[in-house]
Amino acid sequence: MPGGAPDHVDVVVIGAGAAGMAAAALCAAEGLAVVLVEKTASVGGTTATSGGMVWAPGDRAAARTYLDHVIGGEDPGGRRESFLTHAAAAVAALAARTELRLQPVARYPDYYPDLPGATLGGRVLEPAPFDGRTLGRHFARLRPPIPEFTPFGGMMIARADLAHFRKFLRSPRSALVVARRLAAYAGQRLAHPRGTTLVLGNALAGRLLSSLLRLGVDLRFETAATRLIVAEGRVRGVIAGGNTLSARRGVVLASGGFSHDPALREAFLPAPARRFSAAFAGDGGDGIRLARAIGAGFTRRGADAAFWAPVSSFTRDDGSVAIFPHTVTDRGKPGSLVVDGHGRRFVNEALSYHEFVRAMLAAGMTRAFLICDQAFLRRYGLGPIAPVFPRPQRWIRRGYLTAAGDGAGLARALGLDPETLAATLAGFNADAARGEDRAFGRGNDAYQRHLGDPERRPNPCLAPLTTPPFYAITLYPADLGTSAGLATDAGGRVLDDAGVAIAGLYACGNDMASVMDGAYPGPGITLGPALTFAYLASRALCGSEVGNE
Numbered sequence: 001m002p003g004g005a006p007d008h009v010d011v012v013v014i015g016a017g018a019a020g021m022a023a024a025a026l027c028a029a030e031g032l033a034v035v036l037v038e039k040t041a042s043v044g045g046t047t048a049t050s051g052g053m054v055w056a057p058g059d060r061a062a063a064r065t066y067l068d069h070v071i072g073g074e075d076p077g078g079r080r081e082s083f084l085t086h087a088a089a090a091v092a093a094l095a096a097r098t099e100l101r102l103q104p105v106a107r108y109p110d111y112y113p114d115l116p117g118a119t120l121g122g123r124v125l126e127p128a129p130f131d132g133r134t135l136g137r138h139f140a141r142l143r144p145p146i147p148e149f150t151p152f153g154g155m156m157i158a159r160a161d162l163a164h165f166r167k168f169l170r171s172p173r174s175a176l177v178v179a180r181r182l183a184a185y186a187g188q189r190l191a192h193p194r195g196t197t198l199v200l201g202n203a204l205a206g207r208l209l210s211s212l213l214r215l216g217v218d219l220r221f222e223t224a225a226t227r228l229i230v231a232e233g234r235v236r237g238v239i240a241g242g243n244t245l246s247a248r249r250g251v252v253l254a255s256g257g258f259s260h261d262p263a264l265r266e267a268f269l270p271a272p273a274r275r276f277s278a279a280f281a282g283d284g285g286d287g288i289r290l291a292r293a294i295g296a297g298f299t300r301r302g303a304d305a306a307f308w309a310p311v312s313s314f315t316r317d318d319g320s321v322a323i324f325p326h327t328v329t330d331r332g333k334p335g336s337l338v339v340d341g342h343g344r345r346f347v348n349e350a351l352s353y354h355e356f357v358r359a360m361l362a363a364g365m366t367r368a369f370l371i372c373d374q375a376f377l378r379r380y381g382l383g384p385i386a387p388v389f390p391r392p393q394r395w396i397r398r399g400y401l402t403a404a405g406d407g408a409g410l411a412r413a414l415g416l417d418p419e420t421l422a423a424t425l426a427g428f429n430a431d432a433a434r435g436e437d438r439a440f441g442r443g444n445d446a447y448q449r450h451l452g453d454p455e456r457r458p459n460p461c462l463a464p465l466t467t468p469p470f471y472a473i474t475l476y477p478a479d480l481g482t483s484a485g486l487a488t489d490a491g492g493r494v495l496d497d498a499g500v501a502i503a504g505l506y507a508c509g510n511d512m513a514s515v516m517d518g519a520y521p522g523p524g525i526t527l528g529p530a531l532t533f534a535y536l537a538s539r540a541l542c543g544s545e546v547g548n549e
């Protein structure tokens with residue numbers, strides 16, 4: 001046997017993202033002996049760099065109506081219903097037994113706010129800020145956010161503070177908030193390599209790590225699971241890091257889906273979307289491959305096998321390649337537009353990131369250009385380029401930003417037809433000045449307006465581009481995570497190709513086929529199910545199954 005005598009525990013969990021850490025913590029809280037193996041040297045995976053939003057509807061009937069309209073009414077195996085039934089209980093269990101605290105976001109519309117059952121806020125939860133110092137030396141084990149989201153060398157900015165950082169030169173109140181945050185950050189940096197006030201996905205991952213430490217979970221870093229052990233018709237353990245881990249009750253797969261598995265990307269993602277992923281490089285499809293090797297089924301429902309977002313990319317000063325997801329910070333703001341390779345608009349830029357990329361893929365596009373003017377760049381920034389003091393020359397030298405004194409110059413620099421781009425800009429500007437996008441309806445619903453600028457009237461998403469120089473960056477279709485995955489039942493048990501549960505094997509997070517069937521109905525629709533099915537797996541493993549009552 002590899003590695004000599006096996007370790008005997010109750011549960012082995014594979015992968016330390018939101019799903020794996022939640023499952024491990026909840027099992028340990030019930031007194032089970034748990035080993036959590038993590039392939040890399042830190043916890044957090046994609047979760048740590050995410051927005052940390054958790055869609056966990058308390059209003060089951062309205063949420064069901066909404067999902068039926070976004071996704072369609074079919075729910076094979078009752079998995080979606082299971083999510084709706086248990087999401088609130090999962091959040092409550094995590095609050096009671098772990099240090100994860102999630103609070104409702106008062107205003108954050110669902111992504112199709114005009115469909116029946118949609119809400120304008122309250123359905124999505126966010127992690128309460130977390131003080132990373134409470135992790136002590138283990139703080140170094142928490143994967144940091146991507147540098148482009150942490151200005152001043154490591155400061156996290158809360159969602160609610162973003163607007164203050166954009167307008168601190170114009171608003172005394174914002175100046176005060178920013179001054180307070182900077183003072184706190186400066187103090188933290190005296191003793192720590194990055195800011196310790198954690199928010200968003202880093203707070204979520206930090207809170208779960210803290211829980212694992214307190215609950216005595218045996219956390220093994222740089223330990224990749226490479227095989228499942230099956231005996232007498234049941235999964236009995238895992239080979240990980242060359243050792244045998246024997247699991248009396250079962251194994252939970254939570255290795256983050258197949259964003260970085262070239263073969264599965266090729267098989268399931270359309271060619272234009274295969275080049276870039278914003279997900280963590282460790283999400284290499286391991287859990288799916290391990291389970292497939294023992295006969296597990298794979299489910300892909302709906303048109304999309306991944307959750308999409310447009311990204312831009314550049315090489316950092318240290319030589320690493322940055323992938324910047326354009327989810328909520330710039331596309332919907334007034335004073336910008338996106339054109340295709342001909343210089344024409346092709347989509348409502350303020351739609352959700354998933355719908356935006358769907359439009360790119362429907363047109364077979366491998367890239368598009370996000371264009372703005374100088375006023376926009378100063379006010380909102382662009383991707384990783386900070387607002388207020390944007391220093392565009394630095395980004396032009398890097399080859400990330402293209403600039404020109406007028407639309408024709410920009411078209412030539414981008415290889416677009418100058419006349420077409422000029423006509424696009426003229427048409428867009430005329431409509432934007434009136435606050436009405438006749439071509440695509442930008443700013444027509446509450447979600448889009450939420451992404452806009454409330455100070456801009458009459459349409460928070462529209463302003464003409466009038467202040468040269470004009471700037472452009474290139475956007476590419478990419479995934480934030482994969483949605484096709486292992487076939488499971490309503491309790492997170494992995495099913496075989498015949499649809500029969502494999503005893504002792506569970507999946508959650510992106511290893512499990514999403515209950516959203518490739519749709520993206522609202523903020524937090526991957527982490528909400530990830531935590532819920534982690535909870536359901538833990539209930540089954542602890543011997544107290546729950547039904548869809």
Ligand SMILES: Cc1cc2nc3c(=O)[nH]c(=O)nc-3n(C[C@H](O)[C@H](O)[C@H](O)COP(=O)(O)OP(=O)(O)OC[C@H]3O[C@@H](n4cnc5c(N)ncnc54)[C@H](O)[C@@H]3O)c2cc1C
Pocket residue numbers: 014015016017018019020037038039040042043044045046047048049050051052053054055223224225226254255256257278279280282283284286287325480481508509510511523524525526527528530
């Ligand atoms: C920029 C961005 C923002 C996002 N914002 C949100 C949001 O606000 N709300 C939301 O719901 N979703 C969001 N998402 C998507 C969400 O972050 C992911 O879907 C989610 O974090 C996946 O969680 P997970 O636990 O399945 O995987 P991960 O968090 O990626 O964790 C998987 C872990 O498994 C480890 N692993 C892999 N293979 C092995 C192996 N063989 N052995 C041991 N360990 C292994 C990996 O190293 C990794 O640590 C966002 C994504 C991105 C990129």
